[in-house]
Amino acid sequence: MTKAQRDIIIFAAFCLAVLATPLLLQGNYLLNVFVFIGINTMLAVALNLLLGFAGQISLGHAAFFGLGAYISGILTTRYAIEPWMAMVAAALCVGVIAFIIGFPILKLKGHYLAMATLGFGIIVYIIFNETVDWTGGPSGMSGIPNLALGPLIFDSDMTNYYLIWVFTLLTMLLSINLADSRIGRALRAIHDSEVAARVMGVNVRLLKVQIFTVSALISALAGSLYAHTMTFIAPASFGFNFSVELVTMVIIGGLGSIYGSFLGAAILTLLPEFLRVFHDFDIIIYGLLLIVMTMFMPGGLIGGFEALAAAIKRRKEA
Amino acid sequence: MLSLTKITKKFGGVTALEDVSFNVEGCTITGVIGPNGAGKTTLFNIATGLYGQDAGNVYLGEQNVSRMPPERLVCLGMVRTFQNVELFGHMTVLENVMVGLHTKSKSGIFSCAFKLPGQRREEKTIRSRALKWLEYTGIADLAEITAENLPFGKGRLLEIARALASEPRIILMDEPAAGLNSRETMSLAELIKKIKGSGITVVLVEHDMELVMDVCDTVVVLNLGRKLAEGTPREIQENPEVIAAYLGDG
Numbered sequence: 001m002t003k004a005q006r007d008i009i010i011f012a013a014f015c016l017a018v019l020a021t022p023l024l025l026q027g028n029y030l031l032n033v034f035v036f037i038g039i040n041t042m043l044a045v046a047l048n049l050l051l052g053f054a055g056q057i058s059l060g061h062a063a064f065f066g067l068g069a070y071i072s073g074i075l076t077t078r079y080a081i082e083p084w085m086a087m088v089a090a091a092l093c094v095g096v097i098a099f100i101i102g103f104p105i106l107k108l109k110g111h112y113l114a115m116a117t118l119g120f121g122i123i124v125y126i127i128f129n130e131t132v133d134w135t136g137g138p139s140g141m142s143g144i145p146n147l148a149l150g151p152l153i154f155d156s157d158m159t160n161y162y163l164i165w166v167f168t169l170l171t172m173l174l175s176i177n178l179a180d181s182r183i184g185r186a187l188r189a190i191h192d193s194e195v196a197a198r199v200m201g202v203n204v205r206l207l208k209v210q211i212f213t214v215s216a217l218i219s220a221l222a223g224s225l226y227a228h229t230m231t232f233i234a235p236a237s238f239g240f241n242f243s244v245e246l247v248t249m250v251i252i253g254g255l256g257s258i259y260g261s262f263l264g265a266a267i268l269t270l271l272p273e274f275l276r277v278f279h280d281f282d283i284i285i286y287g288l289l290l291i292v293m294t295m296f297m298p299g300g301l302i303g304g305f306e307a308l309a310a311a312i313k314r315r316k317e318a
Numbered sequence: 319m320l321s322l323t324k325i326t327k328k329f330g331g332v333t334a335l336e337d338v339s340f341n342v343e344g345c346t347i348t349g350v351i352g353p354n355g356a357g358k359t360t361l362f363n364i365a366t367g368l369y370g371q372d373a374g375n376v377y378l379g380e381q382n383v384s385r386m387p388p389e390r391l392v393c394l395g396m397v398r399t400f401q402n403v404e405l406f407g408h409m410t411v412l413e414n415v416m417v418g419l420h421t422k423s424k425s426g427i428f429s430c431a432f433k434l435p436g437q438r439r440e441e442k443t444i445r446s447r448a449l450k451w452l453e454y455t456g457i458a459d460l461a462e463i464t465a466e467n468l469p470f471g472k473g474r475l476l477e478i479a480r481a482l483a484s485e486p487r488i489i490l491m492d493e494p495a496a497g498l499n500s501r502e503t504m505s506l507a508e509l510i511k512k513i514k515g516s517g518i519t520v521v522l523v524e525h526d527m528e529l530v531m532d533v534c535d536t537v538v539v540l541n542l543g544r545k546l547a548e549g550t551p552r553e554i555q556e557n558p559e560v561i562a563a564y565l566g567d568g
Contacts, residue, residue: 182420195388199366200397200421
């Protein structure tokens with residue numbers, strides 16, 4: 001079996017599991033949690049393209065998510081634009097913004113890039129809070145219309161689940177395709193040795209900006225979906241904490257692993273449900289998780305599983 | 319093929335290179351030698367666009383390529399390897415060489431993500447051509463190994479395979495024999511001759527005199543940032559100035 005064939009089988013099995021999950025969770029509030037897992041997976045995969053593949057950090061991805069949500073929200077509630085159109089407009093707008101800020105920002109490396117993206121995230125967060133006439137300020141914006149496909153309106157947990165997961169699965173599939181392609185290899189090459197990538201003809205500067213743009217665009221799409229399924233948005237969902245949470249998801253799951261991003265998103269979305277007692281301490285728990293993971297499992301959960309499988313195989317052979 | 323004219327480079331108050339000029343003829347092997355700190359690697363970094371020079375020009379064929387970034391130079395047929403072996407450590411040996419074919423393919427993000435038919439065809443070509451270069455350098459059996467797990471000597475060969483995959487007209491190698499044992503150095507010498515035989519010009523910076531004298535057609539000697547001598551290996555070996563520089567006779 002070739003690697004490509006194995007990839008298809010694993011993805012098909014994953015799709016089946018995703019499609020079957022609601023049948024097992026009928027009437028359970030967890031279905032709503034799984035909608036969030038879908039949105040967070042989409043965001044984590046998007047960030048993984050930048051962080052896991054190209055090795056460029058962003059501590060401001062919650063801002064792209066928020067911009068997508070607010071542009072969709074404002075266009076539909078204030079200008080009565082059709083939700084699907086608003087979604088496309090939001091994604092394109094955010095893509096253009098990311099492309100423009102990408103050129104100066106991605107010249108920076110390491111801590112400086114982290115600081116610049118962090119700054120961008122904070123600025124956008126402040127705009128959400130202060131432009132009250134547009135966004136409703138800290139108390140948020142409500143009455144955002146649901147998406148609809150003919151007579152089918154996406155307004156229940158069940159319909160939202162399938163809506164979100166269609167987009168999430170598509171994002172995952174495209175990212176898996178990208179990983180094993182000319183562009184995916186070039187991105188991973190940048191991660192390992194920027195100078196060698198340049199010498200081999202990779203236009204490092206442009207490719208970084210391109211993947212940053214794609215990553216932001218997918219995040220904005222997730223933001224629009226979020227706005228239209230929740231029908232209510234407030235700045236608190238798009239702050240610095242959430243940017244850090246996204247980075248944590250990617251690292252816990254495994255840098256560069258698409259299924260890892262799903263695992264990370266699932267764990268960080270489910271965890272608060274089971275740790276309600278620790279409510280206000282969740283950011284501390286994430287921090288601890290991040291420290292422990294980077295110290296003992298730098299490859300993330302997927303990397304850890306792979307190492308474990310290899311160890312078992314060696315033991316069997318010995 | 320490659321000419322450097324009056325290259326000068328200063329780092330702060332230190333002059334690393336001063337008025338260095340020489341020509342590299344097509345289909346030859348040129349060795350650049352000199353004591354430590356003579357400016358050999360700096361010269362390479364300028365020729366391949368990693369550093370900008372303070373004065374002087376670099377010509378590739380007829381074209382002035384001074385200060386052109388490396389990602390453009392590779393499209394014009396000039397590629398290099400590094401003294402410390404710059405591999406893509408987390409990628410397989412085959413994938414490393416596939417990156418070498420980056421300029422020979424053109425699928426963008428969109429066609430890669432959607433696996434459009436053109437991209438699939440291109441991917442097959444990239445794979446088969448990369449395998450060909452692994453066979454050429456004799457490391458095809460290591461194709462699926464992660465590059466960071468390669469022994470040093472094999473890493474060198476991989477770096478050369480990756481550079482050759484870009485189908486260069488000229489390849490610059492920075493100390494290709496450093497860290498190799500004598501048997502590996504001998505097979506490296508064979509490989510370098512084979513590369514020349516297939517019509518590619520080779521320039522190498524090297525400390526291993528035996529290798530330089532064995533493979534090079536022309537040798538350029540640098541000392542303290544200046545060109546000290548240029549000639550055939552035999553002429554260089556007999557040049558009293560070169561002998562003095564190497565024996566440390568100021």
